[in-house]
Amino acid sequence: MSALRRPIPRYAHGSRVPPGWDEAADLTKEPSPVPDPATTEVPATLREEIEGHMALYPDSRSATLPALEAAQRVHGWCSPEAIEQVACVMRLTPAYLVSVASFYDMLETSPVGKHSVYVCTNISCSLRGADELYGAVRTAAGDDPEFNVRAFECLGACDIAPMASVDGAYVGPLSIEDVPRLLDDVRAGREVLPEKQLARRPCADAEASA
Amino acid sequence: MPRPQARTITFTIDGLEVQAPENAMLVDAAKHGDVEIPVFCYEPKLGQPVGACRMCLVEIEGIPKLQTGCSTPVKDGMVVHTQSERVKEAQNAVVEFLLINHPLDCPVCDKGGECPLQDITFGWGKGTSRFIEPKRHFVKPLELSPTIAIDRERCILCYRCVRFSQEISEDYQLVLQERGAHSYVSTFDGHPYVAPFSGNIVELCPVGALTSRAYRFRARPWDIEDSGSVCTLCPAQCNVTLTVRDERVMRVLARQHPEVDDGWLCDRGRFAYPRLGGDERVSEPLLRDGGELRPVSWERALEEAAAGLKRAGARTGALVGGQATNEEGFLLARLMREGLDSPHIDSRVAGTLPLELQRELGDPSLQAHVSDLEFAHAVLLLDTEPIEDAAILDLRLRKGVRRHGMKLVRASSEELLNKQAAGELVKTLKAAGEEIVVLWHERLTAGPKGAEAARALLDLATTLSLAGAENSGLLEIPAQSNGRGLREAGVLPNASPGLGAPADTGNAAEGLDALGIADALIKGELSAVYLLGVDPLEDSSSLPVWSRSHSPWEQQRPLWEQALERASTVVAHATFLTEGIREHANVVLPAGAYAEKEGTIVHPDGRIQRLRPAVARLGSTRAEWQVLAELAERIGLDLEVRNGMAASQQLFDAVPFYAGLTLEEIGGKGIRWAQRETAAGVASS
């Protein structure tokens, strides 16, 4: 295919337009103020956790991020339902929360797989072959709905480049050969590539480790 | 709280020495020297500047980087350049950046011709763009709410709309989603942005991204004329600019008045206008003929109305609605008292209050300003929910709480009447500070305990020593828009114009109040009723949420149903053919909507404001003063009114504390009579 006739780039949801841009308000819906506690059901553990976070700060609104993170853990993503539950406990409007949630990369505003595999594709990792690694992980994961494979901006582990964060655990340096085992470990619920876990890596500075 | 007083300093801008208030933002200070610094995101009404659009970059000597004029307070001796090469290059760059993703659809854009982005591109842009990549394109326009359309292609992310939602109306419904170049303005999960003040975002938008669906494509700026007037849909009486094309109101915009509306407008005031020219309007005189209202000539209608009223004579009652101007009320009161010898005229929904109390409550030294709601230490809301009773005051109270830490206290008349609770209330208020405003609703004085509550309110004012104090006082929200003006014009059963004794009118007898009139009609003691701009049976529940108004007469509805049924003559001087009028009126005389009227009305804080006709009267509608004068003539009374200004003059002459007032003095911004020398008149009358 010629460069001059290259296909028009599309977003992950298949549109040429970023998600959300083309969506109108549904006029049959009512406006969404702070949810009514009487009609919004919140799982007791989630409520407890959010309230715990709120108590830590002078202004309870500071707990927004931890609260959204907690809700995402329960619901898998920041679904409208999850947002409403957080809004109900924190006494904020759902719109405020969705605005915050969509700002941050780690809060998902559309449904995703249960296991997150963030492959760092920023400069240091890409210099050492991260783009190929990401391609390999994507291909290997295929359309397995269990996985949420994402190219991520710098994860702060350039010393083990190219690397990935698998459900929060950093592993690296990865080669393309490691990919099948990585996914198998995740599927099996094992620790992923134990020998490549960052947690076990000594400091590079030889004198320091001495 | 003392209002900010800024001292004047001198600074240099573009080689010009300019005087400006200290610490004013450079953008504002520059205006004192006739220098314009372009802005998009800066809007002082929205609170603290955010410095997001970077359009206002200026060079300040002594600071290496360019600074944003919107967020830099001006200091004495500052030397500012807005025309240097560096500044020009930065301005060109920002315009170029903004236009990268802004579509070139000015010909179809409603904002075209009155668009700040167009103006700034023309004035401060380079005129060319080096951006050759494809622009983004997508579906547009999209609905954001029943009244507002959003066009995200045009959005320049200036933050004004979301700041309004979050910091002014504080509803947190409209937010920015995603980040960076993907950011877009939206709501939660496709819920519409429906809020009492949502329409303001259309006016705030500096591009055509947010447009009013009702105004969409109706006119271009060169097709229209602007006409300043006052919205009479609620007692807040916001100042508005009516956009007129082909003798129709096409749009209602806010007309900033810091002492009335602070530059905002509620959605009812903004979007209810299509109703003003709508199908429900009465456009010609109607006469009941064989159980049905049929159009007739003015002559015929006036004859019939006069005949009916004359027949009833002193057994006529009159009810005046809040949309009526002072002049209309005043002329009708004359017609009733002098022409028919009937004192039964009322405009108060809450019923009669002894004249004494009325005068004391209206004491000029006790009256608070609207802006006091923002600067007082505490505001007591007595028997009122401002968002429903006078919506725009809600924003003012929020501003007070948010910006000046004002304390908001709510109480009901029961608490006021309870000694202990009242004591607590005083304690709470005094704890907040010395400057206290009591915002109370007319309903406080309704019912059997009304007079007692009014007395308690006056006692409270004395306890808090509100009289004559700075940023303090009482502020009444009348039940009807022009309630205060009608009372001052003498549209009360127990007072003459200027709250004088009834004897001043030549008829010493006290008349019946609204409820009394209804009662008397049922009992047959009265046989005719004149309804001026009022339908006591009006039901507003069928209207869309944003234009719904609560009829103040709702509670009296069952009584009036019977009363109108029993009345032998019902003359309705009406704008809309509402239920009660359609069912019960014998004669319907068409009246104008506020956009067609001339005359004066009085704001709850005593500000006399002027209504000016923006559009021609609908159909064969005649001016109300003219109709009343002709009616009076047929009854045998010459009101000596030959034009609208004469009616105003008569009113000013009749009310002692309006003495010497002229329409010119009222002007476009109105005047508080309490601040005129004649204010003393209220006590002596």
Add this chain to the structure above:
Amino acid sequence: MKLLFDRIDEPGLNTLPVYEARGGYESLRKALAMPPEAVLNELEASGLRGRGGAGFAMGKKVSFLPKGAMDKYLVCNADESEPGTFKDRELMQKSPHMLIEGLIIASYAAGANRSFIYIRGEYVLQADMLDAALHEAREQGYVGENILASGHSLSLVVHRGAGAYICGEETGLLDSLEGKRGNPRLKPPFPANQGLYQGPTLINNVETLATVPTIMRMGGDQYAKLGVETSTGTKLVSVSGHVQRPGNYEIELGIPSREIIYGLAGGPPEGREVKCWFPGGSSSPVLTADELDVPYDFNSLAEVRSMLGSGAIIVVDDSTPILDVALKVAKFYRHESCGKCTPCREGTNWTVKMLERIDSGEATPMDLEIMASVQEHIMGNCLCVLGDAMAMPISSMIVKFREEFEAHMQAAQARARADLGVADAALTAADALSAEGAAAHA
């Protein structure tokens, strides 16, 4: 000289007993025995400059806080997101108590009673380590009411972010910590006057705070003797990219950069040469192989129009086209721009599009001029420094590698033309075939 990394891999260093056995929290006791002003003097005397990127003198920053009784806040910026930087990660993971101790001392000097560690959400392990360490410290009475009977109280919360580079910008971090979108704020007012919850706030990087116990132990004057005059002390340097031994190294400031890249990190792989290197994370203007001998300290790097930044060296060898590096960098900043101010939001987007066009053979040398001019227009005109962070490296690359950009452009054009020729030929052939088919049908 290892101060922060001294026996960093000692097993159990992340636990209180091991840390205390090494003399941990002694500095805290020493500091609490002194009046806060004295502690502040020590910090000023040490000449310690902030290790987060801006390099502002730490002691001076503390002294900017208003005096008097009011709610003051101390925020530790552990949102280490600058590409190439991973020093704080290692510190927090292996020696969390050092950070906590430093934070308590700094709070004492600043008179702050509430503190927060804002750690990026991706650092799950490190945040857990900190939480565990904080729990131990609280149990031991190092954090809480009336610490070691000194009268100083401190509450400390580990706050996890959720993935946004811009939250590493101090005011963006504050907004994020207040539960909002992490948009940077307008300055002034500076955080020292109106920061978190509108109160006076001191914000410091992890490494800066972790250095504080060492300074208290050594004394400010002794510490100032390390390094060079304007850049005192030791610094953790993260070396990554095309080097044989990527990782964190603690160096004394002022040593030649070559020593770090070739000496410590082993230099580029066999047979390759250094093409360019970022001395302080991906936001710093790139330097070439000719500039490898520049002393690694704040001022020397500023003299060659670059910066030390967060101390992250990214080495790019000659096997990588410069355009790929530029595109990676620009795409990152486009992704991370918060969108609040115009030049950054639109400028990063535009730059990426222009770079992509160069790569696809649709650009002309004029585009390079436009790109350079766009970078000029971004620099200094933005609300925060994120826009500059893209504009600086990109414009330095255009200056230093202009020929390579032009060559790349020409090669891409030739490639595109060839592709187009092939495509045209194919089309013509297809047309001929269909014409034949049509003829056959007729």
Add this chain to the structure above:
Amino acid sequence: MWTPGDDMLAVQRGPEPGGAGGAYRAFGETLRGLKTTFARIAEGPHTIQYPEEKVPVYPRFRGRHKLHRFEDTKLEKCVGCSLCAAACPADCIRVVAAENTPENRVSAGERYAAVYEINLSRCIFCGYCEVACPFDAITMGHDYELSDYSRSDLIFTKEMLLAEPLERAPLRTEDE
């Protein structure tokens, strides 16, 4: 400044009155005029028998306006932007716009002209509307037969402007 002595103008005078010189002075100019007349007799009459015969106009002649449609989609080019009305110095154009809907698509853009009227009794045929139009939707045609019996008939509606004129004015060829 004019000084009578110095700035004298020498006027060449003809022969004295009387004789051949006198006759030339009396009839010379007439004869010269007649020379042109007689020289043109061979060309035949130049009178145009209007309305049977129309005067051809130059290609850039500005006659009655025309509104255009797109050739392929037949949608109107006019989007009702009203810029022509803004540009019109005689204020003779009135546009009322409306919004296209999927069911009723009139123009290519979002909006279209629901009402488009030109009051030709006011129009001064300056062509500014044509210049102002961003979509080339309005052009000045060549028709100049615009008389009518009532003023109101001279208000041309959108339909009239979109329709082809009944009779076209002939166009002058290059060398005419």
